[in-house]
Amino acid sequence: MLTEQVIARIYGKKRGWCFTPKDFLDLGSPATIWQTLSRLEKKGTIRKIMRGVYDYPEKNKYLDGFASPDPDRIARTLARTYGWTILPDGNTALALLGLSTQIPAGWQYLTDGPNKHYTIDTISITFKKTALRETAGLSRASAILHQGIKTLGEEHITEDTIKRIGEYLAPGQWKKTIRECRYIHGWIIETMKKAAQSAEENQK
Structure with missing residues (x-):
C-alpha cells in the first residue's frame, strides 16, 4: 500500500x-x-x-512537542528539489562551521539558481544568484569550510579559532578535505592545514 x-x-x-x-x-x-x-x-x-x-519533526529536548524546523535542512531540500547548487554565505557559514553561537537573523545562501526569498514563520531564507567559481567541485563540507574561513577574515584567525575549525571534521576526513582543496591558495588553505594538524594532535 x-x-x-x-x-x-x-x-x-x-x-x-x-x-x-x-x-x-x-x-x-x-x-x-x-x-x-x-x-x-x-x-x-x-x-x-x-x-x-x-x-519528520525532531522532538524538543526540553519541552513537550517538537523542535522548530531546521533552516539549513529546508534550504538544502529546496535546492535538491529544484536542482540548485547552494553555498552558505556570511553568518550562515559561520554558524554551520561552529564559529558563531548566534543564530543568523536570516539564513543566506549563494546559488546557481534564481534569486529567491522565503519567510516561514520566524525563519528567513534567501538565495542569491551568483557564479560559484571558488567552490566549484568541492564537497559540501569543504565549501562550508572555505566560505566560513573567508567570512571570518585572516585577521581574526587565532589558535583558538584554528582549534574550533579543526573540530568540524574528524582527522580522517581532514586528509580528504585538504586534498580536495589543494588548488585553493593563500591564507585560507593554510588555515585549513593548521586546523587539520590541530585535529590530528587532539586525537592523540
Whole structure:
C-alpha cells in the first residue's frame, strides 16, 4: 500500500528529515503522493513547513512537542528539489562551521539558481544568484569550510579559532578535505592545514 511505503521511507530517515513530494515519485503518481502526504500531515505524522515542503519533526529536548524546523535542512531540500547548487554565505557559514553561537537573523545562501526569498514563520531564507567559481567541485563540507574561513577574515584567525575549525571534521576526513582543496591558495588553505594538524594532535 502506498501509504505504508511512504511511512516506511520517512521512518527510515532520522527525525529532522526535510522532504518534498518529489522524494516519493518512484512510489506513485504526483497526485497520489500529494494526497498521501496531506493525510499524514493531518494525522500529525509529519509537519508541513510550507507548501510542498514537509519534515519528520525532531522532538524538543526540553519541552513537550517538537523542535522548530531546521533552516539549513529546508534550504538544502529546496535546492535538491529544484536542482540548485547552494553555498552558505556570511553568518550562515559561520554558524554551520561552529564559529558563531548566534543564530543568523536570516539564513543566506549563494546559488546557481534564481534569486529567491522565503519567510516561514520566524525563519528567513534567501538565495542569491551568483557564479560559484571558488567552490566549484568541492564537497559540501569543504565549501562550508572555505566560505566560513573567508567570512571570518585572516585577521581574526587565532589558535583558538584554528582549534574550533579543526573540530568540524574528524582527522580522517581532514586528509580528504585538504586534498580536495589543494588548488585553493593563500591564507585560507593554510588555515585549513593548521586546523587539520590541530585535529590530528587532539586525537592523540
